[in-house]
């Protein structure tokens with residue numbers, strides 16, 4: 001048993017506002033949304049950062065992105081646009097060390113990000 005927050009969600013010990021569940025990933029609403037839509041797509045398997053992702057995990061990363069795309073389409077964000085973000089390590093803003101893709105949409109995004 002580890003005390004990783006997102007592993008607790010995967011195990012059902014903490015129940016976020018779930019959006020999607022598959023055998024490999026879960027997706028749920030971020031508790032502190034930075035846009036009208038802010039959903040996190042999280043692999044069930046614990047991987048601390050993108051630095052620990054192996055070459056064999058390419059299909060898993062692809063599934064995170066495709067899940068985000070499906071959720072964006074369901075929520076009618078495909079036309080207006082949306083942003084996918086994965087922060088890697090503290091310097092990039094990562095605070096939960098179990099990889100996750102942020103899906104942000106429903107407002108105009110600026111560039112560069114902060």
Ligand code: 5GP
Nearest residue numbers: 016017028029030031032087093094095096
């Ligand atoms: P990071 O900063 O690691 O890229 O993103 C972590 C995200 O997890 C943040 O956007 C933060 O708001 C979200 N988060 C942290 N704790 C919880 C929680 O208990 N529940 C949910 N749903 N989101 C959380």
Ligand code: ZN
Nearest residue numbers: 004007046098
């Ligand atoms: Zn974890």
